Amino acid sequence: MIILHTSDWHIGHNLYGRSRYEEFEAFFDWLIKCINDEGIEALIVSGDIFDTTNPSNRSLGIYYNFLWKLSETCCRYAIITGGNHDSPSLLDAPGEILRCMNLYVFGAVTGNISDHIIVLNNSKGIPGAVVCAVPYLRDRDIRRYKPGQNIEEKGIELMNAMGRYYQDIAGEAEKTVQDSGYDIPVIATGHLFAAGGMTTEGDGVRDLYVGKLSAFSPSGFSEFFDYVALGHLHMPQKSGSEYIRYSGAPLPIGFGEAKREKIVIRADFSSGKIPVLKEIPVPCFMPLITLQGDTGEITDKLRELLSSGEKCCVEIIYEGRAAAVEVNRRVTEMVKDSSVEILRIKNMRVAMESEESYESGITLEDLDEKEVLRRCLAVNDVPEEDYQELSEAYSEILAEIYEGDHQAE
Numbered sequence: 001m002i003i004l005h006t007s008d009w010h011i012g013h014n015l016y017g018r019s020r021y022e023e024f025e026a027f028f029d030w031l032i033k034c035i036n037d038e039g040i041e042a043l044i045v046s047g048d049i050f051d052t053t054n055p056s057n058r059s060l061g062i063y064y065n066f067l068w069k070l071s072e073t074c075c076r077y078a079i080i081t082g083g084n085h086d087s088p089s090l091l092d093a094p095g096e097i098l099r100c101m102n103l104y105v106f107g108a109v110t111g112n113i114s115d116h117i118i119v120l121n122n123s124k125g126i127p128g129a130v131v132c133a134v135p136y137l138r139d140r141d142i143r144r145y146k147p148g149q150n151i152e153e154k155g156i157e158l159m160n161a162m163g164r165y166y167q168d169i170a171g172e173a174e175k176t177v178q179d180s181g182y183d184i185p186v187i188a189t190g191h192l193f194a195a196g197g198m199t200t201e202g203d204g205v206r207d208l209y210v211g212k213l214s215a216f217s218p219s220g221f222s223e224f225f226d227y228v229a230l231g232h233l234h235m236p237q238k239s240g241s242e243y244i245r246y247s248g249a250p251l252p253i254g255f256g257e258a259k260r261e262k263i264v265i266r267a268d269f270s271s272g273k274i275p276v277l278k279e280i281p282v283p284c285f286m287p288l289i290t291l292q293g294d295t296g297e298i299t300d301k302l303r304e305l306l307s308s309g310e311k312c313c314v315e316i317i318y319e320g321r322a323a324a325v326e327v328n329r330r331v332t333e334m335v336k337d338s339s340v341e342i343l344r345i346k347n348m349r350v351a352m353e354s355e356e357s358y359e360s361g362i363t364l365e366d367l368d369e370k371e372v373l374r375r376c377l378a379v380n381d382v383p384e385e386d387y388q389e390l391s392e393a394y395s396e397i398l399a400e401i402y403e404g405d406h407q408a409e
């Protein structure tokens with residue numbers, strides 16, 4: 001059985017308001033070709049299919065178009081699990097019809113653990129692998145609410161509940177393997193932050209859980225799993241073992257991770273339960289380039305970029321002393337009618353000298369939610385000893401907003 005592991009597609013993601021549909025279409029065309037070239041029999045997608053809980057019609061079109069094309073490849077199965085960015089009910093809505101095509105979708109956990117166990121048959125119709133398809137585990141799905149608990153206690157309980165879920169599903173999978181009569185590999189999926197995981201600034205990875213204990217120890221995965229296909233972290237990485245891996249996002253989600261290599265992972269179980277793993281690089285469909293310096297440096301680098309004729313998106317970090325409006329005017333003039341698009345200009349000098357957003361030209365897009373709160377507390381002269389409690393309460397509200405299933409009705 002040959003499997004392809006990918007995650008964090010974030011279909012519909014835009015960069016500073018610029019849509020990226022063409023990049024997504026190019027990625028899926030490439031993925032179809034890759035699946036055929038690599039002889040993939042099952043595709044596993046570990047969460048964050050869409051960027052938001054209510055994706056646009058065009059995003060939905062890209063997704064379904066891909067699933068339709070997938071059915072014409074050598075890939076006989078797809079296991080698609082929801083991430084923290086996804087709406088469980090939106091993913092699950094076409095679940096029954098997709099199942100007819102051997103496409104298994106799990107937006108959220110059902111009450112019945114055995115629903116999440118799928119036996120994949122090999123090309124001869126004999127059981128070849130078992131998949132434990134575990135989507136992002138929401139607090140409300142696995143933990144019972146107890147009044148009076150503080151955030152830390154809730155966090156510990158949540159991590160324990162996650163550990164129990166993986167142990168229970170491993171137990172269930174073991175029975176399935178025994179019933180099959182074949183000694184076949186077991187693959188688990190997950191969308192979570194594993195302890196020791198790496199992120200970079202501006203990579204778009206959103207905090208999952210409230211409180212300090214928000215990382216899941218990879219030792220919580222049963223040894224019974226031969227491979228764990230993780231999603232959530234956008235940088236490809238191993239998590240405490242060769243066989244517990246994040247594939248990372250196929251497209252850079254921000255300028256911060258533009259230079260990092262993007263991959264999908266091929267796991268070949270043809271010679272037994274220990275897979276042969278291969279990282280397949282994903283091509284760059286739209287270079288994201290950061291130009292940093294004063295007016296001279298920026299215009300020189302921009303001229304070089306323009307002469308290469310390459311299509312790209314640019315972020316400018318301006319460190320000079322002239323007025324930002326002037327730089328803006330100059331670079332806008334330079335890229336007119338070219339294949340270079342400038343997505344944002346950040347004025348470093350003013351940003352460092354002044355915290356006042358009105359004067360510095362810092363917009364809401366430059367700040368994350370926590371920074372907005374920090375500024376709000378400072379402006380309102382809230383005493384510093386209250387910061388901790390207020391920011392924890394604020395994080396709880398944020399989690400509530402992000403995890404609220406707006407498509408539920």
Ligand SMILES: [Mn+2]
Binds near residue numbers: 047204233
């Ligand atoms: Mn993600």
